[in-house]
Amino acid sequence: MGLIFENGNFSAFVEGFLRTIELSALSALFALLLGFVLAAFRVSPVPVLRWFGTAWVTVFRNTPLLLLFFAVTFMLPPLDVHLDSFTAAVIALSAYTGSFVCEVLRAGINTVPLGQAEAARSLGMGFGQTLSLVVLPQAARSVISPMGSVFIALPRNSAIAGAFNVPELFSFQKVLSEEAYDIFAIFFWIALAYLAISFSINAVFSTLERRVAVAR
Amino acid sequence: MSMRTASVLYDVPGPRARTRNLILGVAGLLGIAGLFWYVISSFADAGQFEAALWSPFEYTGVQQRFVDGALDTLKAFGLAAVGSLVLGSLLAVGRLSDHFAVRVTSTVVVQFFRAMPLVIMVFALYRAAFGAQPMWALVIGLTLYNGAVQAEIIRSGINAVPRGQAEAAYALGLRKTQVMGIVLVPQAVRSMLPAIIGQLVVTLKDTSLGYIITYPELLWQMKLIASNSDGYPYIPVVLVGAPIYIAMCLALDGLARWIESRGRRGTTRRSTTAA
Numbered sequence: 001m002g003l004i005f006e007n008g009n010f011s012a013f014v015e016g017f018l019r020t021i022e023l024s025a026l027s028a029l030f031a032l033l034l035g036f037v038l039a040a041f042r043v044s045p046v047p048v049l050r051w052f053g054t055a056w057v058t059v060f061r062n063t064p065l066l067l068l069f070f071a072v073t074f075m076l077p078p079l080d081v082h083l084d085s086f087t088a089a090v091i092a093l094s095a096y097t098g099s100f101v102c103e104v105l106r107a108g109i110n111t112v113p114l115g116q117a118e119a120a121r122s123l124g125m126g127f128g129q130t131l132s133l134v135v136l137p138q139a140a141r142s143v144i145s146p147m148g149s150v151f152i153a154l155p156r157n158s159a160i161a162g163a164f165n166v167p168e169l170f171s172f173q174k175v176l177s178e179e180a181y182d183i184f185a186i187f188f189w190i191a192l193a194y195l196a197i198s199f200s201i202n203a204v205f206s207t208l209e210r211r212v213a214v215a216r
Numbered sequence: 217m218s219m220r221t222a223s224v225l226y227d228v229p230g231p232r233a234r235t236r237n238l239i240l241g242v243a244g245l246l247g248i249a250g251l252f253w254y255v256i257s258s259f260a261d262a263g264q265f266e267a268a269l270w271s272p273f274e275y276t277g278v279q280q281r282f283v284d285g286a287l288d289t290l291k292a293f294g295l296a297a298v299g300s301l302v303l304g305s306l307l308a309v310g311r312l313s314d315h316f317a318v319r320v321t322s323t324v325v326v327q328f329f330r331a332m333p334l335v336i337m338v339f340a341l342y343r344a345a346f347g348a349q350p351m352w353a354l355v356i357g358l359t360l361y362n363g364a365v366q367a368e369i370i371r372s373g374i375n376a377v378p379r380g381q382a383e384a385a386y387a388l389g390l391r392k393t394q395v396m397g398i399v400l401v402p403q404a405v406r407s408m409l410p411a412i413i414g415q416l417v418v419t420l421k422d423t424s425l426g427y428i429i430t431y432p433e434l435l436w437q438m439k440l441i442a443s444n445s446d447g448y449p450y451i452p453v454v455l456v457g458a459p460i461y462i463a464m465c466l467a468l469d470g471l472a473r474w475i476e477s478r479g480r481r482g483t484t485r486r487s488t489t490a491a
Contacts, residue, residue, distance in 0.1 A: 043225055045223075045229060045233070045237050046237050046240045047241060048244045049240070049244045052244070052248050058462075058466070061465075062417070062421070062461070062466055062469070063458055063461055063465075064421040064422070064423075064424035064461055065424075066424040066425060066427055066435060067454070067461060070427075070439070070454070071454050074442070074450035075450055075451050078262050078264065078448075078450065078451060079264075079451075080262065109225065110224075112224050117224045117225070121227065127226065131225065135224055135225060152331075155333075156332070156333040156334070157333070158333075159334075159335040160335055160425075162335070163335065163427075163428045169336070170339070173339060173340070174339065177339075177343045183340055183343045184344065186340075187336070187340045190336055191336070194331060194332055194333055194336065195331050195332075198331040199331070
């Protein structure tokens with residue numbers, strides 16, 4: 001277990017840990033933005049946009065994340081687009097996660113009963129008021145828990161970036177196992193790091209969930 | 217959802233709204249067409265549609281590689297699917313056990329493997345024990361991770377079975393194992409089937425991790441084809457390979473929808489899991 005304190009491994013470990021967090025946070029941000037746009041497309045009154053949103057989400061939800069990383073890494077250089085591996089990883093991760101965010105948002109909006117909006121309109125509320133005062137607050141409540149599982153999955157998925165030259169925790173594991181350290185000892189430290197990340201995100205979301213829970 | 221139905225977000229469109237939607241629709245269509253044209257023309261400008269780059273697909277050897285890759289993907293998926301369902305049922309029952317030790321052990325196992333990235337586990341297994349048989353590293357990794365996830369799905373299914381079912385079964389004199397095995401688990405699995413199949417789609421997608429540990433599944437074969445052909449046709453290979461993955465996932469997804477549409481007798485409906 002002491003391997004982490006030898007030969008400057010500790011600084012590499014911390015660097016990998018921070019890189020994982022940075023990658024996950026950036027991808028979470030872009031995934032949220034993309035997810036909102038796609039969800040707006042999927043619930044819009046314009047059929048063309050709805051079809052486009054559906055097609056986009058279907059393609060990206062059913063493509064393996066590794067294939068997206070593969071595509072971003074190998075399809076862009078022939079087109080004369082040269083990105084560093086970190087940017088490429090952020091693109092792949094947010095494109096993948098964005099479609100899951102979209103599905104969660106759409107499902108959340110669909111859980112609001114139609115009568116709520118009808119009641120709001122018959123009270124004389126306009127479109128903006130109906131949306132911001134009645135529909136979205138109710139949708140937000142039911143969205144928190146599934147959104148939590150999407151964002152807990154994100155740092156786990158980000159480990160794949162290590163296979164595409166991003167120096168994060170998985171590549172730390174690769175490098176150390178090539179230096180012939182004990183694989184179980186390496187796994188122990190990596191596992192500890194991911195457990196810490198995963199439990200902190202879990203804690204945030206369960207607090208949020210408790211805050212906004214409906215008292216029934 | 218047709219144009220005539222109201223949604224929670226907007227009313228049934230009147231004449232003015234219909235005109236506006238039509239204009240937005242045409243603008244959207246033009247935008248999407250422009251996007252497609254941009255992508256296709258930048259592929260064409262980079263010479264990605266030249267016959268030389270696509271000729272490798274005419275070789276039977278290359279076609280065979282795609283078939284072999286898809287079959288190896290399906291083989292790893294089949295083994296992992298069976299393994300994860302068996303492990304998932306055991307862990308789910310374990311988490312609901314009356315024995316403290318069993319309950320705690322199953323909970324710890326489930327929480328641990330759910331929090332662990334699959335790449336890290338598969339790679340550690342590959343390095344530790346299965347350097348010569350990468351398939352087993354992949355299958356065992358997939359089984360452990362997806363087993364933990366399936367356990368949570370099945371457990372929530374068991375919890376959603378009305379309490380009267382278990383009470384009635386006990387009143388008839390069934391044992392604990394019988395109540396679980398022939399009353400609760402079958403109902404739970406039936407009501408959770410869409411979520412279970414949703415997780416199986418995730419399992420299928422995750423077999424692509426074999427790429428990292430040199431298991432010759434579809435993605436690994438794609439890389440091999442692209443890097444061994446003249447001109448490195450990565451774009452053509454992805455354009456051919458990605459639809460194969462999407463088709464396999466959609467087929468499984470279609471199965472889930474079909475089962476759901478047959479009308480389940482379960483009382484609860486849950487959505488599928490996140491990746």
